[in-house]
Amino acid sequence: MKDEKDLIDENGLSDMDENAEEKVLDVAALSEDKLSAALDKSAAYGDNALNDELEKLAQTFKAELQKAQSMTEEELIKKGIITPEYEDEEGAIPDDELCTCCGEKRKDKSRGENYEYCKDCREAMKNYPFGSLNIISLIVTVVLAVLSVYSFSLDFVPYNTVKEANGYLKQDRLDSAMSAYDGAISAFEDKEITAKWLYLKTSKILFDTMPSGVNSMTDIVTRLDKALSVAELKMPIYGEYANLREESLVLYGTMQNFYKIVENEEYVDFENLSDEQYKQAMTEIGSLIDTEIAVVSKDGKTTKMVPANEGIVRFCQYMYAYSAGKYADSYQYMNKVYETEPSYLWLYAYELGVVELQGGEYEKAELYADALLQTNIESSDGYALKSSIARMTGKSDEAIKMADDGLKYNTNSTELKRLKVMAYVTQGEYEKAKEISDEVIANGSYGLFHMTAIVVENELGNDDKVKSYIEEMEKYEVDLTDRLQEYLDGKITAKQLFTEGTGDVE
Numbered sequence: 001m002k003d004e005k006d007l008i009d010e011n012g013l014s015d016m017d018e019n020a021e022e023k024v025l026d027v028a029a030l031s032e033d034k035l036s037a038a039l040d041k042s043a044a045y046g047d048n049a050l051n052d053e054l055e056k057l058a059q060t061f062k063a064e065l066q067k068a069q070s071m072t073e074e075e076l077i078k079k080g081i082i083t084p085e086y087e088d089e090e091g092a093i094p095d096d097e098l099c100t101c102c103g104e105k106r107k108d109k110s111r112g113e114n115y116e117y118c119k120d121c122r123e124a125m126k127n128y129p130f131g132s133l134n135i136i137s138l139i140v141t142v143v144l145a146v147l148s149v150y151s152f153s154l155d156f157v158p159y160n161t162v163k164e165a166n167g168y169l170k171q172d173r174l175d176s177a178m179s180a181y182d183g184a185i186s187a188f189e190d191k192e193i194t195a196k197w198l199y200l201k202t203s204k205i206l207f208d209t210m211p212s213g214v215n216s217m218t219d220i221v222t223r224l225d226k227a228l229s230v231a232e233l234k235m236p237i238y239g240e241y242a243n244l245r246e247e248s249l250v251l252y253g254t255m256q257n258f259y260k261i262v263e264n265e266e267y268v269d270f271e272n273l274s275d276e277q278y279k280q281a282m283t284e285i286g287s288l289i290d291t292e293i294a295v296v297s298k299d300g301k302t303t304k305m306v307p308a309n310e311g312i313v314r315f316c317q318y319m320y321a322y323s324a325g326k327y328a329d330s331y332q333y334m335n336k337v338y339e340t341e342p343s344y345l346w347l348y349a350y351e352l353g354v355v356e357l358q359g360g361e362y363e364k365a366e367l368y369a370d371a372l373l374q375t376n377i378e379s380s381d382g383y384a385l386k387s388s389i390a391r392m393t394g395k396s397d398e399a400i401k402m403a404d405d406g407l408k409y410n411t412n413s414t415e416l417k418r419l420k421v422m423a424y425v426t427q428g429e430y431e432k433a434k435e436i437s438d439e440v441i442a443n444g445s446y447g448l449f450h451m452t453a454i455v456v457e458n459e460l461g462n463d464d465k466v467k468s469y470i471e472e473m474e475k476y477e478v479d480l481t482d483r484l485q486e487y488l489d490g491k492i493t494a495k496q497l498f499t500e501g502t503g504d505v506e
Contacts, residue, residue, distance in 0.1 A: 101125075158187035162198070169205075174376040175409060178205050199227035200241055207244060209376060210346045217252040221245055230299045246295050246306060253293035254308045258316040261285055270324050278324055285320060288313045311341030318351070331355045345371055350381040354388075358502045362389050378409035380416060387419045391426060392503045399423035414445050418452050422498045430459045446476060451484050451505040455494050458487075481506050 099105045105118035117125070165180030181202045188195040203223045210216045224233075224245045233242045262268055267281040292305040314336040321330035334355065337348040353368030366389055372382035383406025390398035403420040407413060417440050424433035437453040450469050457465040470480070480488070484505045487497045497505065 158184045158191075158195075161187065172375070172377045173409070174205055174209055175211075175378040178202060178209070178211075181205075194226065196227045199223040203227075203241065203244060207248065208346065214252060214255050217248045217255075220248040221252075225298050228298075230297065233298060246304075247309070249295045250293045250306050250309050251312050253295075254288060254291075254312045255316070257288050257291065257293075257308070258285060258313075261288075262320065267320075268323075273324055278326065281320060282317060282329075285313065285317050288316070309341070311337050311344055311347065314340055315347055345375055350385065353381075353385045357385065357388055357392065362393060365389055380406050380410040380413045382406075383410075384415055384419060387416070387423065388503060391419070391423050392499050394499070396423045396427045399426075414440055414449055418449050421452055421456065422504075425455060425459065426495050426498050430456055434460060446472070447478060448505060450478070451481065454484065455487065455497065455505070459494055 093106050097106050099107055099118035099121055100116040101121040102118065105120060108115055108117065108119045108122060111117075111122070161180050161184040165177045165184065168174075168177035168180060181198055185195050185198050185202070188198070200223075203220045206216050206220050206223075212219070224241055228238055228241060232238050233245070261281065261284050264281075266277055267273070288308050289310050291308045293308055295304045295306050297303070314333050318330050318333035318337065321327075321333055331352075334348050334351050337344065338352065341347065349368045349372050353365045353372075356362075356365040356368065365385060369382045369385035369389065372379040372385070376382070383402050387399045387402035387406070390396070390402055400420055400423045403416045403423065406416045407420075410416060417436055421433045421436050424430070424436075433456045434453075437449065437456050440449055441453055450473055454466050454469050457469065473480070483497065483502065486492050487494065487505075492500070
């Protein structure tokens with residue numbers, strides 16, 4: 001006869017749930033009790049009777065075993081023979097009995113009343129975090145993270161530069177913003193990236209400052225053509241930039257027509273220029289207002305005729321009149337620039353400020369200086385006006401401070417350094433003035449700075465140095481101005497030279 005374990009394996013009970021197996025063994029245990037009782041009776045019965053009793057017990061055990069195997073999982077759960085891992089919606093596992101890890105299976109209370117995990121999660125955690133797959137995953141994650149940081153660092157420089165430029169722009173530091181934006185554009189171009197919005201932003205800054213005059217106009221068009229396609233320039237969303245492109249081309253075209261007029265040698269021989277020649281030149285320049293400028297599309301396929309810009313024509317008349325020594329006329333034409341194009345602050349503010357300064361209208365000159373600095377806090381023209389106003393009103397310390405404030409932003413501005421020299425001269429601080437003038441001239445500055453240095457050396461009694469500077473000017477065919485000659489002839493003092501009249505060597 002097979003023993004009880006063989007009977008269990010034969011009927012497949014070993015494949016059942018662990019709880020079910022324990023219940024079946026309980027059934028077997030009951031049969032064993034009966035078997036023991038039968039053995040106790042063996043003394044009273046014979047061998048045949050004993051065999052009959054054992055046969056009956058075997059039949060009973062087999063029947064109980066078959067009954068247990070025939071039960072469904074649901075019946076086994078109801079009888080408490082097995083414990084369910086999952087529950088359906090009607091018998092959901094209470095939240096406080098769910099595994100803390102997976103949240104789906106019942107906590108394995110066999111590990112203790114406060115044990116938080118199910119059997120499957122407990123087995124999985126035996127290898128965490130030192131399983132080979134986990135270690136490989138960790139290494140891959142770290143490598144990818146390092147590569148990401150390295151890749152981002154390569155692109156961080158231009159983005160950081162843009163952030164820096166945006167900060168400058170918020171402070172109205174247009175020169176610094178422009179320089180930083182251009183640095184970012186170069187960095188992006190090195191990576192073959194077209195920084196479209198940077199081109200658009202810088203084109204507007206250029207138009208508001210025009211740092212390079214005519215060259216700035218062509219630079220604006222170049223930037224816009226890089227940023228926008230032919231189709232985009234026709235879209236309403238980019239209408240502002242299309243207009244900016246057209247206006248820049250008109251300004252440039254008008255200036256080119258002016259240069260063609262003054263190519264006439266008779267018109268630019270200002271020493272021998274007759275009144276008739278002057279009037280003729282001014283008439284020709286003024287006639288540019290009635291001309292049209294050809295504005296060519298980006299692809300060169302279409303041409304649009306646009307009237308010349310009157311503001312820039314008036315500016316050309318101002319330049320010619322000033323060069324011809326017709327200062328009253330030049331002032332009138334500069335006022336016409338203001339009346340025609342008041343938004344062109346870069347075109348007229350400094351010049352009109354100087355005119356008001358030399359006319360003793362210091363408050364009006366101050367307004368132009370303030371307007372320049374409100375638009376661009378780094379405007380060297382604005383600080384130059386402020387310094388000149390302070391010097392000519394007897395505030396030499398303030399004049400030096402204004403020049404220094406401008407030099408913080410424009411460290412290489414020879415004009416601001418020259419104004420500082422002039423302020424020191426009015427204070428009698430000739431050695432300080434000489435230190436600055438020597439440095440600037442050593443770096444190759446001529447013209448007005450040489451004339452200002454002549455005043456410094458003359459006040460120090462350095463006649464040889466004065467003579468040397470005059471000879472250098474003659475070498476470059478630069479004549480002494482009438483104002484400077486008056487000073488050298490002893491008709492006015494150095495202080496009068498820099499605080500009265502034009503307040504300058506001019």
